[in-house]
Amino acid sequence: MKDLNSEELFKIIGSNVKYYRKLYNLDKGKMTQENLAELVDVSTALIGNLESEKISQGISVITLWKISKALEIPIEKLFEFPSQRRKIS
Numbered sequence: 001m002k003d004l005n006s007e008e009l010f011k012i013i014g015s016n017v018k019y020y021r022k023l024y025n026l027d028k029g030k031m032t033q034e035n036l037a038e039l040v041d042v043s044t045a046l047i048g049n050l051e052s053e054k055i056s057q058g059i060s061v062i063t064l065w066k067i068s069k070a071l072e073i074p075i076e077k078l079f080e081f082p083s084q085r086r087k088i089s
Contacts, residue, residue, distance in 0.1 A: 006056065006058075007056045009079075010050075010056040010057060010058065010059075011053055011056070012079065012080075012081065012082070013050065013059065013064070013078050013079065014049075014050040014051050014052065014053070014057065015051075015053070015082055016077060016078045016079070016080060016082075016085075017036075017047070017050055017051055017067060017071075017078065018051040019082075019085060020071045020073050020077060020078075021033070021036055021051075021071060024071050024072070028072070031070075031071070033047040033048055033051065036067065036070055036071070039066070039070040040063060040066040040067055040070055041066070042063060046059075046063075064078055
């Protein structure tokens with residue numbers, strides 16, 4: 001496994017949140033940043049910052065767990081490298 005610095009890890013997590021939120025849209029119904037933020041009890045800005053590749057947004061393990069539950073995925077999916085994910089259209 002590659003050693004990551006915190007900025008790289010935040011980008012991977014944010015990219016995965018965005019990916020699985022969009023996948024949820026395709027498979028289960030609409031999940032906007034606003035919907036996800038409401039379900040997780042955080043601000044929409046936090047979700048937007050997390051999904052943005054321009055901002056390294058720190059996040060708690062509890063919030064990651066809540067995001068994984070809202071998106072109906074195992075929490076470890078939020079830590080996978082983009083090359084491990086299936087492609088979505």
